[in-house]
Amino acid sequence: MVKFLPLKEAVAENLKDGDTVAFEGFTHLIPTAAAHEAIRQGFRDLTLIRMTPDLIYDQMIGMGMAKKIVFSYVGNPGVGLLRRARDAIENGFPRPIEVEEHSHAGMANAYEAGAAGLPCAVFRGYRGAGLAAVNPNIKSITCPFTGEVLAAVPAIRPDVTFIHAQKADRKGNVLVEGIIGIQKEAVLAAKRAVVTVEEVVDNFDDLHPNLTVLPRWTIAAISVVPGGSHPSYAHGYYARDNAAYLEWDEIAADREKFQAWMQANVIEKSADDFADRVEHLRKAA
Amino acid sequence: MSDNQSPLGFTPNEMMTIAASRALRNDDVCFVGIGAPSAACNVARLTHAPDITLIYESGTIGTAPDVLPLSIGDGELCETAVTTVAVPEMFRYWLQGGRISIGFLGAAQLDKFGNINTTVIGDYFHPKTRLPGGGGAPEIATSSKEVYITMAQTRRGMVEKIDFFTSFGHGNGGDHRKRLGIDTAGPTLLITDLAIWKPDPVTKEFTVVSLHPGVSRQQVQETCGWVVKFAEALDETPAPSELELKTLRDLQARTKAAHEGTGKEKAA
Numbered sequence: 231m232v233k234f235l236p237l238k239e240a241v242a243e244n245l246k247d248g249d250t251v252a253f254e255g256f257t258h259l260i261p262t263a264a265a266h267e268a269i270r271q272g273f274r275d276l277t278l279i280r281m282t283p284d285l286i287y288d289q290m291i292g293m294g295m296a297k298k299i300v301f302s303y304v305g306n307p308g309v310g311l312l313r314r315a316r317d318a319i320e321n322g323f324p325r326p327i328e329v330e331e332h333s334h335a336g337m338a339n340a341y342e343a344g345a346a347g348l349p350c351a352v353f354r355g356y357r358g359a360g361l362a363a364v365n366p367n368i369k370s371i372t373c374p375f376t377g378e379v380l381a382a383v384p385a386i387r388p389d390v391t392f393i394h395a396q397k398a399d400r401k402g403n404v405l406v407e408g409i410i411g412i413q414k415e416a417v418l419a420a421k422r423a424v425v426t427v428e429e430v431v432d433n434f435d436d437l438h439p440n441l442t443v444l445p446r447w448t449i450a451a452i453s454v455v456p457g458g459s460h461p462s463y464a465h466g467y468y469a470r471d472n473a474a475y476l477e478w479d480e481i482a483a484d485r486e487k488f489q490a491w492m493q494a495n496v497i498e499k500s501a502d503d504f505a506d507r508v509e510h511l512r513k514a515a
Numbered sequence: 516m517s518d519n520q521s522p523l524g525f526t527p528n529e530m531m532t533i534a535a536s537r538a539l540r541n542d543d544v545c546f547v548g549i550g551a552p553s554a555a556c557n558v559a560r561l562t563h564a565p566d567i568t569l570i571y572e573s574g575t576i577g578t579a580p581d582v583l584p585l586s587i588g589d590g591e592l593c594e595t596a597v598t599t600v601a602v603p604e605m606f607r608y609w610l611q612g613g614r615i616s617i618g619f620l621g622a623a624q625l626d627k628f629g630n631i632n633t634t635v636i637g638d639y640f641h642p643k644t645r646l647p648g649g650g651g652a653p654e655i656a657t658s659s660k661e662v663y664i665t666m667a668q669t670r671r672g673m674v675e676k677i678d679f680f681t682s683f684g685h686g687n688g689g690d691h692r693k694r695l696g697i698d699t700a701g702p703t704l705l706i707t708d709l710a711i712w713k714p715d716p717v718t719k720e721f722t723v724v725s726l727h728p729g730v731s732r733q734q735v736q737e738t739c740g741w742v743v744k745f746a747e748a749l750d751e752t753p754a755p756s757e758l759e760l761k762t763l764r765d766l767q768a769r770t771k772a773a774h775e776g777t778g779k780e781k782a783a
Contacts, residue, residue, distance in 0.1 A: 256573050256602055257588020281602070282650070305647025307586030308549065312647075319645045331634075333653040334572060335606040342603045354611050357697050358683025359653040364639045379696060409573045409593045412602045442601075463590055472585045472774040 232402035232446040237458075237501040240424050240451035241267045249389040250277040252420065253286055256411025257307055258465060261394040262286055263458035263504050264426050266496045268392075269293055279388055281337045281412055285461070285478050288312040289496070291327060292488050298328035300386070302337045309475050313482040323485070331365055336383050341412050343385035344419025355381040391420035394459040395444075396466060398427045399434050402446035408465025410442050422450040426458040426501075428467050457504035460511075468511040523729055525755050527708035528667065530727045532558060532763055533755045535619075535665045535706040544568040545617045546610060546655050551665045552619035553583055554763065555706075561762045570609065572651040574600045583770040606651070610658045618659030620652055622666045624677045627720045627741045628691075629664060629684025629702030631656070632677040639679055649681045656682035661700045667708045668738035675741045685719035709735050711752055715744070725750035 235243070245251060245268055253261050253268075265286035277298040278287050284307065290296055292314030304315050317323045332340070339351035352371055356362045362370075362381070371382040393413040395406045404425050406413055417423040425444070430452075434443065461474035481491045525533075535555035539545060541564040547556045560567050560579060568577050573588035577597030584592050593599045600609070609615065623646055624632035633652065637643030656662055662684070666672055684702045685691055692701050702721075705712035711725040722744045723735055728751060736743045755763075 257586050258573070258590070258593075301648070303648050303650035304645070305650075307588065308584065310647075311645070316645045320642055331648060333649050334602065334651040335611070335654040338603040338606050342607075353607065354658065355654050357653075357657045358680060358686060358692070358695050359649070359656075360634065360639070360680035361649065361653065408590070409575065409588050409599055410601050411573065411588075414601065415603060465590055465593060470585070470589055472589075475585065476774070 232449045233451050234402065235451045235453055237263060237267050237426060237453040237455055240453045241271060244390050244422050244424050244450055245271075245273055246389075247273050248275045249273070250279065252279040252386070252388040252391045252416045254280060254391060254393055254411065254413050254416040255459065255462060256281060256409060258409040258411060258463060259394045259406065259413065260284060260286060260459050260462035261392045261426055262460055262462065263455040263501045264392040264394070264424060265290060266499070267501060269295070269492070269496050279386060281334055282307060283312060283315060285475070288314040288478070288482055289492065291315050291318050292324070292482065293492060294324040296327050298330065300330040300332070302332045302334045306475060306479060308472075309479050313479070314488060317485070330367060331361055332368070332383065333359070333361065336368065336381070337386070338412060338415070340383045340386040341415035341419050344387045345415045348385055350382050350384050352380050352382050386419055388416070388420040390422045390424065391416045392424050392426070393417060394426045394464070396428050396464055398425070398430050398452050400430060400432055402449060402452055403434060404444040404449060404452065405434060405437065406442045406444070414442055414444060417444055417448060423448060424451045424453070425449055426453045426455040428456050428458070428464055430454055453501070455501045455504055457506070457508035458501065460504055460507040463511070466513070468508040468513065471511055523754065525760055527727065529755060529760065529763060530752065531665060531667065531706055531708040533759045534711060534727065534752050535663065536562065536759070538663060538704055538706065539564050539567055539617065541566050543616045544570065544614060545619055546570050546572070546615045546651070546659055548618070548620040548652065548655065549587055549650070550621040552621055552663075554766070555665060556619060557583060557766060558759065558763050561766065562759055570615065572602070572605060574602055574605045576600065576609065581769065582773040583766060585774055606654060610651075610654055613658065613660070615655075615659040616661065618655035618662045620655060620662060620664050620682065622664055623672065625664065625666060625673050626675065626677045626684075628686060628688050629662070629705065629714065629719075629721060630677055630680055630686065631664065631682040631684065632679045634679040634681045636678055652682040656684065656701070657697050657699060659699060662702045663704045663706070664702055665706045668735070670738060670740045673739045673741065685714060688719045689717070709738065720744060722746050723749065725752045727752045728754045
């Protein structure tokens with residue numbers, strides 16, 4: 231059953247060295263505070279899964295925590311490349327990493343299959359695409375009814391998934407709204423899920439029942455971390471810090487600058503610092 | 516871009532964006548790729564195609580952003596959309612389901628058959644440069660009814676042979692798509708900063724059909740890595756109208772202001 235825990239304990243209880251882990255969020259609601267806590271606790275040999283690795287995986291890869299990444303777009307959205315990830319892929323710095331690359335459609339279908347308890351996902355994809363030749367986890371399957379040849383990829387089943395969401399109620403049910411991305415599938419596909427939220431409310435009685443809600447029994451731990459998705463955003467709470475994404479390009483371009491930034495902004499900080507980071511981005515009520 | 520004007524009163528990039536916007540119709544359902552396509556699609560929406568349906572892969576359907584999103588998942592896209600769906604639904608029902616008329620893509624490397632590489636420069640396993648990769652593009656390229664491509668011409672970008680097939684265009688040309696069981700039309704239009712290109716009906720090789728104002732055949736060839744074919748009846752692209760230019764420049768000015776407005780220095 232779900233536990234409300236400080237983020238430090240929620241991460242320590244649910245993540246282990248060598249785990250396969252997804253920190254999901256499709257541009258919106260990226261679980262940055264949880265990723266930073268994982269970096270502070272110094273996990274090693276992780277297999278990092280995410281459709282759009284973004285800044286937090288650039289940071290984790292740059293800190294040498296990943297042995298493998300599974301992804302579909304290894305860029306800084308709207309800005310360019312992820313320079314720490316590139317350094318690892320191109321130069322093996324700070325350590326070589328294994329790469330498993332898919333398309334968005336492939337990853338989305340694989341998460342859905344994981345949530346559905348299926349061994350693989352079947353879809354019309356990768357036709358003529360070079361990825362099928364370099365990724366042995368992209369295979370094909372023939373429809374037994376029509377004879378159409380379709381793509382097949384193995385289901386994604388993380389040991390643990392981290393997401394950020396707008397709110398939890400006192401019982402531990404979690405609400406996600408806005409761009410909902412792949413978070414619900416990533417939680418339901420995982421053995422354990424940890425959710426950071428902007429706030430806890432008494433109940434969801436006045437909300438529309440069609441909103442995306444993850445029932446409390448699908449979640450291992452909830453931590454309240456206002457601002458916890460900075461520099462991404464939380465719909466209804468604060469805006470995306472586009473300037474921080476632009477700045478990251480310069481920080482990550484230089485190995486020493488990156489280390490200094492990580493020391494000052496991650497290692498020597500805590501989850502409590504996130505509230506201040508989004509103060510100037512908060513929407514007028 | 517407006518700070519680098521040619522004597523014509525507009526830049527090649529502005530001409531490219533506006534020419535691309537003109538190719539979109541009011542009843543199109545357009546899957547908008549990251550980068551240059553986004554500006555063209557929104558200029559179309561703000562000028563001749565007010566009811567065009569713009570879809571971004573983050574799940575926003577029928578979005579009408581006031582500023583260009585920096586990423587495909589900016590809050591503005593959701594706030595102005597008709598609806599926002601989960602990413603699996605986006606790719607399964609809407610794209611794979613055949614409901615997209617135009618997939619609008621950019622390219623890092625492009626060949627004359629409209630095959631696109633945004634994955635690696637060099638060998639895949641030992642890349643010289645690791646690019647972001649395909650994202651939604653591999654399936655946008657095969658499941659959209661047609662594909663439009665837009666990019667600025669360079670010899671590095673427009674190459675005889677791409678290093679990696681991120682998104683399949685016409686393969687080796689001819690009926691290659693059909694032979695792979697792909698039943699959509701593929702790339703039907705390429706708009707660069709110098710010209711408008713369409714595939715030859717038989718060979719599927721991109722052929723220049725219209726030169727932008729002031730552009731020579733030689734310029735097109737000098738900035739292209741393959742031997743360029745020109746149509747017999749070569750048109751000149753109409754110059755941007757005042758409305759088109761103003762719409763694009765206003766959009767870019769609003770976008771610049773909005774993205775600077777979230778800077779940390781402003782918080783202090």
